[in-house]
Amino acid sequence: MREPHTREIVCIEPSALALRLKGQRHLTLLESVMRSEHLGRYSFLACNPKSTLEVNATGTFLDGVAQSENALSLISRLLAANRQRHIPGLPPFQGGLAGYIAYDYGRRLEPHAKIPAFTPLCPDLMLHHYNCVAAFDHMQERAWIISDSGESADQLEEQLNGRPKALGPHAIGGWQSNFTRDEYEKAIARTVEFILAGDIFQANITQMFSAVIPQGFDPLAFYRVLRLKNPATFAAFMDYGAIQIASSSPERLLRYDGETVEARPIKGTRRRDSDPVRDANLIADLTASRKDRAENVMIVDLLRNDLSRVSKPGTVKVPVLCGLESYANVHHLVSVITSALKDGHDVGHLIGAAFPGGSITGAPKIRAMEIIAGIEQAPRGVYCGSIGYIGFNGRTDLNIAIRTAQFANGTARVQGGGGITARSQPAAEYEESLTKIKRLMEAFAP
Template sequence: MLTRPHSTPQVTEIAYLEPALYAARLRDQPNLTLLETVMRQEHLGRWSFLACNPSATARALDDVQRDLTKNRVETLPGLPPFQGGWAGFISYDAGWAFQGAKHPPAFKPLCPDMIFHRYDTVLGFDHLQERAFIIGPDAAKLEKLLKRKAPPKGPHVIKVWQSNFTRPDYEAAIARTVEYILAGDIFQANITQCFSAEIPQDFDAFAFYQTLRTKNPATFAAFLDYGDLKVASSSPERLVKMEAGHLEARPIKGTRKRDGDPARDAALIAELQSSRKDRAENVMIVDLLRNDLSRISKPGTVKVPILCGLESYANVHHLVSVVEAEARDGLDAVDLIKAIFPGGSITGAPKIRAMEVIAELEQQARGLYCGGIGWLGFNGNADFNITIRTALFSGGKAYVQGGGGITARSEPAAEYEESLTKISRIMEAFKP
C-alpha cells in the first residue's frame, strides 16, 4: 500500500520565475508535468504547478481514488491548492466507459485511455502574489534540481500536415449533423477534423510548447513529457474544479476570430454576443452540465452565476458560462470526473447519442483531444481542463485537432473555417 511520506509536508519558498523556465531545467527528469496558467487574472489564472519523478503511476481512476482515500490530508493554508497527489490526463475515448457505453467504437487508439502519476512533492506558483513554493518531503532534492541550467532548445518545426477530411468531406459531415438535428435525433454535436504529421527525429516538443505558450497564452495550459507520449496544450477551457466540496465548470460555446483593427474586433464581439445561434448552443450545453452536476450535488445547489459571458484570447473571442454546485457528502473528485466526463461542450446533447454521431462522422479515435489534463490532490481538491488547442505527440506522429459545436443554424463552409481558426495559433507555433 502506498502511504504519504509525511502528513505535514515540508514547504520551501524559492525565487519566483516563470513556470516554463523552471520546467526547462527539469527536462531530463522522468514524467515531467507542467500545469500552467499563462493568461493570468486574480481568480481564473492564479495558480501553476510543476512536478516530476513520481512515486507511482496509475492507468485507472479507481486506483487513484483508493490511494487518495487512504492518504487524505488537510489543505495547508496560504499555499497553492495542489499540494501533492495525482496528476495526468484522461483521453476523450475513456469517456465511453464512464458513460456506460455497451459497444464503444473500435478505433485504433492514439494514446492510452489515461495516465496519472503520484507526485508527493510539487512546485506551486501563486501568480497574484508572485511567489513560488516547493511542497513535499523531497523539497530539498527538487530545489537542487531547479538550480541547474536549462539545456539548449532544439528544433520544433513541422511543415507537412494531413487532415482526416478533405474540405468537401468535412462540410458534408457538418451537413449530415444538421440533418440529425432537424430529424430530432440530437440537439447538437461537436464535429472536428484531425491534422497529423510525422515527427522529425530531432523535434523538441518542449521548445514547441515554449513557442505555443507565447503565441497562444491560455488559462489552462499544460506540458506533459511521459516518454514516448508528450503533450503541449494551450486550452482556455476548464472542465471542472472541486475545492472544499464546491464544484465549478466553465463551458465554452460560441467563437469569433479576433481582428487587429479595434473597430472590426469590437464589431465581431457585438456579433458574437448578439448571435442567437451561439447563445442557443451555449445554453444547451449549460443545461447538459447542470444535469451532469446534479447527479453528484446536494439538491438545490446547482446554479449558473454567469451565462454567455465574454472571454477574449490571443486569436479568438468566446462565450463562456459558469455552472456551480456543492458536492454531496461522501463523494470525491474521482466521482465528479466519472459523472461529467467527457465534457458536454465537446460532445453535444444528448451526450451519448452525440458521441455516437461524432464517432460515425469522424471515423477515428480522438485520443487526448477533448479529454482532460489536471490534478487530484491529497487534500480532496481537483482541477481539470478540457484538452482543446492542443498538440499530442505519440507513436512517432503529431496530432492537432479543431472543430466546433454544430446546431440547426450551422453553415458547413463557416464551420470549416472556424475549425481552422481555432488551431491557427498552434500551427503557427510549428513554423520556423
C-alpha cells in the first residue's frame, strides 16, 4: 500500500487557482461553493492525469488501448492495483480517479432495456487517474498538495504559483428547446398515462435547451459566473478538450468513506422568493405536499433496493426522510439512505447497482428509463449522470449532474425537468422545468 506525499500550500479560492491551470490537459475542479461542515467542506483541483479511462461508442479504452473488460471491472482492478493509505485529517480525495459518468452509460448496465443507442453527445464515461491533487478544507481554511512523489508536487505547485490566465466572454443567447410548451405538456400528460396504466410509478422527464457557442466563448468564465449565481455543494468544472462541463449540482448520488455508503436523493422542489413571508409559505407548501413526499418516498424505496444488492443484510437505513434543504434558487426535499458494503465488494460494484440515480430516472428504474428515452428522443450526455472522484484510499463521492451545462461540438446544452407522478399537472411541471434552470440561464446573460 502506497504512502502519499503531502505538502501544505496557501489556501486560495479553488476557482481562482483554476485560472492558473487554464489550458492544462484535462483540468478538473470539484468545488463546494455552498459550504457547510457536512456537505460542502472540501474542494479538489487537478490536471495532467497519469492515465485516462474512456468509454465511447466504439468501446472501452485505457490510455487509448481497447480493453476487453467493462469499465466498472477496470475501476475495481485499478483500485486494487493502486491502493494507498488514507491520511486522516486531510480532505478525502488524496489521488485516484476523477471525472464523469454520463447518464447514457446506464444503458450499458441494463443491456435488456429497450433504450435506443442515440448519437452520443460525448463519451459515456471519462475518468482520469490523477496522481497529484490540490485539496482544500474550507472549514479549516487550509490546503494541501497530495501526490505520489515530491517531483509531481513540485510541478503542480509551480503551476499554481503562475499567473492567472485571462478570461473570455461568458454570454450565450438564442436558446431553443427541443419541445414547445404544448409538446412538453403533452409529454407530461403521456407520462401520467403510463403511470395510470400501471407501467411505472414515476418518471423524470426533461427538456433540453441548446444554442450555438459564439466565437471566443470561455466555459471557465461561464463557470465563474455560475458559481456565484447558483452556489452549490457539489459544483464542478471540467475541460476535457472535446467537451467542457460546468455544474452547480446540489445533489449527491453516492458517498463511500471506506465503511459507510450514503445516498442523498432530492425529490420535491419549490422556488425561492426574496420576500421572507412568501418564501416561508413556499416552504410550508413543499413540506405539506402529499405529492412531493410520495415522490420522495418512492425514490427512497428504489435506492434502498439498489443498495441492498451490494450491501450487508440489515444495514440499509433511512436516517433522514424528506428533510428540507434550501439553496440559492430553490427549496428541496432531501432524504438520506445509508448502508455497509458486502465483503468483497467495492465502488465498481456500488456504481453498477445504483447508477444512474433513481431520482433522475423514476421507478421502476429500467421501465422509467425506457419511457424517458421514448419521450425525450435524445441522449442526456453528462446531465443526470455523475461527476466526482473515486479515491485510491477507499473514499468516493459522486454527485448527480443536475443544474449542469455541457459544451461540445459547437453547441451549448442545458436541461431541466422533474419527477412526474399521477398527481402531476402538465402546466406546473413545465414551469418547474424552467425554475430548475433559471440560475443557469441567468449566468449566460451578458
